Amino acid sequence: MNRVFKMAKKSEKKSTKKKGTKLGKLRKVKSTKKKGKIKNFDSKKKTKTATRTIKLPTDFLGRIGNFGKTITFVVSEKETLTFSEMNRSVAARWTTHPAIKKREKTEFLGPDLAKITMNVMLDYSLGVKPRSVISKLEKAVCSGTVENLVIGGKKIGVNKYRITDLSESWDTIIRNGGLYRATVTVTFEEYVE
Incomplete structure (x- = not known):
């Protein structure tokens, strides 16, 4: 995955030199899972966002x-x-x-x-x-x-x-x-x- 990320950065630099336009920088996003909650970390912004998991009631199943x-x-x-x-x-x-x-x-x-x-x-x-x-x-x-x-x-x-x-x-x-x-x-x- 790091190889793909580096290749994307190189192709971005080449395309900006050729066209003379600025493209948005790629951000690397890591995700971890702890205690049923998914947390996303953005390496650029240094912020944490959490998404909640939905528990279905037992009578809903089926x-x-x-x-x-x-x-x-x-x-x-x-x-x-x-x-x-x-x-x-x-x-x-x-x-x-x-x-x-x-x-x-x-x-x-x-x-x-x-x-x-x-x-x-x-x-x-x-x-x-x-x-x-x-x-x-x-x-x-x-x-x-x-x-x-x-x-x-x-x-x-x-x-x-x-x-x-x-x-x-x-x-x-x-x-x-x-x-x-x-x-x-x-x-x-x-x-x-």
Whole structure:
């Protein structure tokens, strides 16, 4: 690494002689790691800067995302509640104005509401109670719950979402009418206040 640093200095001196311009001097930065904190030392400025490390809570590990407090997508040893075939559509609103002996004129009205559809897999053998999750989603539809849709720790879109449509498929029913496996198709639509 020192060889590369020296070569960079030599090439800088050559380029300043040829062009007659001043280039910024290269700074050597060392980094050390002590007790979970990373400290950077700048040899020119003789200053110390520290960046903090982020400790994730234990319940965050294995979390894929969530829709507010209604449903949390998670993969862990105890429970697996995931989704598949997530589709997001973003569109614009346009209108046309007729003109006599000319082509119609188009006008941009603004962005349309974003829509998201996904299939949620509910399996009792993976630690999920399908009927309780379905009832939570039904309550969210009927009460008009508006929440942030978060996947991978990042909010999807700019605004919050609401569930507009919910369709369920009961795949496996066991003895005494117990729901063992189900697939729920959830449609979210953007909510603008």
